[in-house]
Amino acid sequence: MLDAFIQGLFVVLQWQTFLVMLLGIFLGFWVGLLPGLGGATTLALMLPFIYKMTPVEAFAFLLGMHAVVATTGDITSVLFGVPGEGTTAATILDGHAMAKKGEAGRALGAALMSSLVGALIGAFALALSIPIVRPLVLTFGAPELFMLAVVGIAFISSLSGQGGRALVRGILAGLLGLLFAMVGEDPQGGVQRFTFGQLYLWGGLDLVPVLVGLFAIPEIVDLAVRGTAIAGELPQEKLGRGVWEGVKDTFRHFWLTVRCSLIGTFIGIMPGLGGGVAQWISYGHAVQSARDQEERRGFGKGDVRGVLGPGAANNSKEGGALIPTIAFGVPGSSAMAILLGAFFLQGIMPGPDMLDKYLVLTFSMVWTLVVANIITVAASLFFLNQLAKLTLVRGSILIPLILLLAFIGSYTSNNHLGDLVVFLFFGFTGYLMIRCGWPRAPLVLGFVLGKIAENNFYISTIRYGPSWLMRPVVLVLILATVIVMIYPFIQLPRRRAPAEAATG
Amino acid sequence: MKATMNLRFFLALAATLVASYALYASMYWPFRTALFPRIIGVPLLILALVEMALSAFGTERQQEGHAVDFELTTSVDTAVARRRTRAIVAWTLGFLALILLIGFPLAVPLFVFLYLKVAGGEGWVLTLSLAALSWLFMKGLFDRLLHLPFPEGWIFSLWS
Numbered sequence: 001m002l003d004a005f006i007q008g009l010f011v012v013l014q015w016q017t018f019l020v021m022l023l024g025i026f027l028g029f030w031v032g033l034l035p036g037l038g039g040a041t042t043l044a045l046m047l048p049f050i051y052k053m054t055p056v057e058a059f060a061f062l063l064g065m066h067a068v069v070a071t072t073g074d075i076t077s078v079l080f081g082v083p084g085e086g087t088t089a090a091t092i093l094d095g096h097a098m099a100k101k102g103e104a105g106r107a108l109g110a111a112l113m114s115s116l117v118g119a120l121i122g123a124f125a126l127a128l129s130i131p132i133v134r135p136l137v138l139t140f141g142a143p144e145l146f147m148l149a150v151v152g153i154a155f156i157s158s159l160s161g162q163g164g165r166a167l168v169r170g171i172l173a174g175l176l177g178l179l180f181a182m183v184g185e186d187p188q189g190g191v192q193r194f195t196f197g198q199l200y201l202w203g204g205l206d207l208v209p210v211l212v213g214l215f216a217i218p219e220i221v222d223l224a225v226r227g228t229a230i231a232g233e234l235p236q237e238k239l240g241r242g243v244w245e246g247v248k249d250t251f252r253h254f255w256l257t258v259r260c261s262l263i264g265t266f267i268g269i270m271p272g273l274g275g276g277v278a279q280w281i282s283y284g285h286a287v288q289s290a291r292d293q294e295e296r297r298g299f300g301k302g303d304v305r306g307v308l309g310p311g312a313a314n315n316s317k318e319g320g321a322l323i324p325t326i327a328f329g330v331p332g333s334s335a336m337a338i339l340l341g342a343f344f345l346q347g348i349m350p351g352p353d354m355l356d357k358y359l360v361l362t363f364s365m366v367w368t369l370v371v372a373n374i375i376t377v378a379a380s381l382f383f384l385n386q387l388a389k390l391t392l393v394r395g396s397i398l399i400p401l402i403l404l405l406a407f408i409g410s411y412t413s414n415n416h417l418g419d420l421v422v423f424l425f426f427g428f429t430g431y432l433m434i435r436c437g438w439p440r441a442p443l444v445l446g447f448v449l450g451k452i453a454e455n456n457f458y459i460s461t462i463r464y465g466p467s468w469l470m471r472p473v474v475l476v477l478i479l480a481t482v483i484v485m486i487y488p489f490i491q492l493p494r495r496r497a498p499a500e501a502a503t504g
Numbered sequence: 505m506k507a508t509m510n511l512r513f514f515l516a517l518a519a520t521l522v523a524s525y526a527l528y529a530s531m532y533w534p535f536r537t538a539l540f541p542r543i544i545g546v547p548l549l550i551l552a553l554v555e556m557a558l559s560a561f562g563t564e565r566q567q568e569g570h571a572v573d574f575e576l577t578t579s580v581d582t583a584v585a586r587r588r589t590r591a592i593v594a595w596t597l598g599f600l601a602l603i604l605l606i607g608f609p610l611a612v613p614l615f616v617f618l619y620l621k622v623a624g625g626e627g628w629v630l631t632l633s634l635a636a637l638s639w640l641f642m643k644g645l646f647d648r649l650l651h652l653p654f655p656e657g658w659i660f661s662l663w664s
Contacts, residue, residue, distance in 0.1 A: 179541065433515070
């Protein structure tokens with residue numbers, strides 16, 4: 001086992017393999033930066049190029065590319081408030097807020113270093129868990145996956161504000177997200193729901209225009225209203241200092257980064273949940289780590305922990321998602337489904353053979369995740385200070401360029417003009433939500449989880465009848481949901497009491 | 505403050521209407537298609553009505569109800585903020601109109617040019633350089649390299 005582990009590193013470092021991995025990293029770097037160009041799409045586009053490669057080269061190329069997409073996606077999210085990838089939207093909440101305070105360098109440093117830590121933990125989990133993951137995956141059937149979705153939405157709703165009123169708004173946003181996910185053809189009966197006779201809506205709403213709209217438009221409006229650069233009128237010297245501060249932040253909040261990485265790995269292992277979910281649950285966990293009400297108020301306004309959590313989870317989920325893909329041939333996400341295609345193109349059958357016949361290849365994948373992230377973070381750190389200076393460019397120059405990226409990013413998801421209408425609809429919805437104090441995170445999580453939740457709910461009901469509610473893990477998750485929902489009500493009087501004692 | 509309260513009421517009203525429509529539409533679907541929308545629609549309707557009532561009659565404690573999310577700038581004079589908001593909304597919708605009328609490849613550089621010159625008041629060199637760069641970006645990456653199918657504008661489709 002140890003021999004194969006070391007051999008896995010050596011095969012990745014062989015010059016041909018290393019070169020194709022560098023090429024993959026280069027492609028992934030730019031794909032991550034540009035909104036709308038998704039990692040999964042690029043994986044699919046690159047599949048034809050692996051025919052002539054050896055299996056190790058092919059996976060070094062594809063995984064090298066895929067591993068860095070989420071890392072560089074964070075850069076766009078932090079600098080411009082536009083999600084570079086669908087899986088990097090949560091970084092905007094605090095990362096872009098930091099950029100507006102003149103701490104873009106620190107936010108980028110934190111995002112990149114936490115991404116690296118996350119990737120290493122994800123890869124480590126992949127290396128360790130293949131022999132033991134089978135019982136875990138088998139414990140989570142459709143009822144448990146449905147309840148996991150419910151817990152996720154309840155969790156993020158309860159953490160999206162303070163007090164009962166915020167909980168109401170959080171749940172409202174989550175339910176709206178679930179409802180928006182139901183647009184399109186019902187997967188069970190083939191009936192059109194909320195399509196208003198539009199062919200475009202038959203396939204449902206795409207995540208990219210929804211996310212880009214929800215996050216980019218409010219930021220653009222705010223930038224236009226302020227009439228300054230993203231970082232306001234701050235002196236240039238202040239920006240450059242932050243990168244190492246951000247790197248140090250990762251180690252100051254090391255256990256938070258580790259916990260969020262583990263959350264990402266766990267969600268990555270669960271089939272169908274993916275990075276869209278991992279980032280928000282981790283963000284929720286980061287918010288939960290606030291020691292008091294005052295600290296929690298800082299989230300969304302530039303707390304570095306809000307960058308570390310999603311940054312770590314985004315990358316650790318890749319290692320997690322590879323586990324069921326390699327061990328059982330069950331892809332955890334669309335990107336992994338495409339990667340599964342690569343296995344077949346190379347004539348390899350995922351499953352027990354990967355732990356025996358192809359063990360070196362399996363470990364080479366682990367090493368690719370590690371090496372690709374180290375190279376990307378090291379290369380990025382060199383010019384983060386320069387990137388941070390983009391936040392000092394006048395708003396009047398940035399606005400048309402950000403709008404251009406947002407429009408094209410939305411359009412490229414389906415190559416349909418309907419995407420632009422969806423983008424604007426969700427853009428102005430996001431703006432209204434912010435004006436009215438409604439959190440956007442539960443809406444996004446509800447939207448991401450909607451189809452998964454409905455499918456698993458349907459399978460649970462058909463397969464088990466009402467008895468699925470009595471399954472042990474389901475009961476635990478129901479209890480967790482109840483606790484999460486009543487938490488703000490228990491917490492508020494407890495927190496008010498010391499505050500009142502202090503003031504009076 | 506009053507405007508925000510009204511806006512909160514209308515957002516809650518919009519959520520109420522969405523939930524009502526979802527429940528109404530689900531009446532015409534087979535049970536298994538309608539089941540999940542109903543499970544979501546009922547609590548959505550109840551909570552939207554609660555939020556609407558609270559927005560209309562309730563008071564909101566300082567900080568309570570505030571979302572963990574970024575907050576819009578409040579340091580700019582309200583009238584100026586309103587004027588700038590209306591302007592950027594108009595520019596955004598104008599960009600969409602341009603894309604529909606003349607297609608992406610032409611709309612992108614034209615929008616960049618117009619925004620920089622008219623709204624930004626930037627100099628000719630910067631304006632023309634960035635407009636040219638945006639055109640190159642569109643043409644080079646999305647058209648030549650990725651071969652994205654951009655529809656031609658409505659104006660051109662009328663001629664062809």
